[in-house]
Amino acid sequence: MGKKTDSLTKSLVKTGIQMDRRIKIRHIQSFVEIAREGSLKRAAEKLYLTQPAISKTLKELEDILGAPLMLRNRSGVSLTDQGEVFLHFAQMSLASLQQGLQGIEQIGKDASQRIRVGSLPSVAASLMPSVVEEFSKLAPRATLSMVDGPHHYLVDRLRLGDLDLVIGRLGAPDTMQGISFTQLYTEQVEFVVRTGHPLAKDPDLQRIGDWQVLFPPAGSAIQPLVERFLIANGVGDLPNRIETVSGAFGRVYTRNTDAVWVISSGVVARELADGILVKLPFDTGLTQGPVGLMARPETTDTPVTQLFRLAIRNVLENQHIIP
CATH class of the missing domain: 1.10.10.10 (Winged helix-like DNA-binding domain superfamily/Winged helix DNA-binding domain)
Known part of the structure; x- marks a missing residue:
């Protein structure tokens, strides 16, 4: 033409x-x-x-x-x-x-079709249940193997061929070498505490260091964003902190103590909706970042991988969060 x-x-x-x-x-x-x-x-x-x-x-x-x-x-x-x-x-x-x-x-x-998918904790807690339900309808005889974990761990396993796809935050450029990234939606980090926490009654970002903080560890996708947010707001070092992105640990520990949990919104979406935890009213828009689908660009999608991608698309369209 x-x-x-x-x-x-x-x-x-x-x-x-x-x-x-x-x-x-x-x-x-x-x-x-x-x-x-x-x-x-x-x-x-x-x-x-x-x-x-x-x-x-x-x-x-x-x-x-x-x-x-x-x-x-x-x-x-x-x-x-x-x-x-x-x-x-x-x-x-x-x-x-x-x-x-x-x-x-x-x-x-072929009942032996298999797909191996990794997801960050925020994705595992929010998006994945709906995607798995949709995928099960599209490919009822396929086997889905799921792993969740921090960004660097999942990307390394993807690069080695242990995973077919990963859903998570866009990482720093040096961690994304040899990986393709297709944005699905955006999310931001929240500061979360138990119901009745003193900071919930009198929120003050400058005072979070007075309590123990569950903080994203080095190598996690959100850690640089949280560091930048704290610096921009004049918050100094947080010496009393536990470094983790474990959703299972964070939910229990935050509910039972006065710790402040710094975590992606998707991880605690259900707890916030149920009123088990509450988010502090800080403007964390600076921590917003893309969540997407990661793959090895040199590989060709199998039919089951194509159906998993379709399941993601269907769920995002139904939830009206297609970017």
Whole structure:
């Protein structure tokens, strides 16, 4: 395709047409079939539709795109410049869908399909339960092996091939070498205490050093962000601290003591919602960072890996947190 088509492609991408959720599979399938047959009538017969129905579907698609895709004439139909561009992407979409269907069929035949996924504690506590439930519906015979832990541990295991995917925070550049990262959403760090804690009644960031602090250890993805936040707010060294990102330990210890827990919001989302723990009203926007899917770029996704990615996408769309 020439410069004119390239320009049209950029225009389509810029206007967000490729991501418009009003476009359904029936729109794409009908459009591609009409283009193949060069005739509304023959395309309708191939898809077991009436000619008025397929004509209406085409018009819906053109209205969504805000551009004419085909010119009707007595001899049939012909593609406009915009139609030529859209056909290219429509055909790729249908081909990807066919690959997905073949992947599902393959998983149905092979009960030994396995995927190994690592997740940070914040992801394990918040996103993963819903993703696993969705994945179990998409691939009921696949085996999912899950590991949670700190960023450096999971990334090292991913790099060595012990894990297929990792979901977690974007780490420092030196920790991400040889790893691809696809952002899923963002989250921030919270300062959390038990209900009735003195700081909950009189919150003062400058006084957190008066209590024991559960602090992210070196090598964790959130540690540099927390350090930067404290420096920006003039908070000095915290000598009485326990370094951990363990959700299991933090939940029990914070509930039973006066410790202040510095942790990603996802780890304590349920406890905060239930009122078991409370977050201190500090503006921690400076600690916000991307959470994403990490993989080895040189590897090709298996069908079961593709379905796991789809499960993540479905959950994020249902929760309305697609970036």
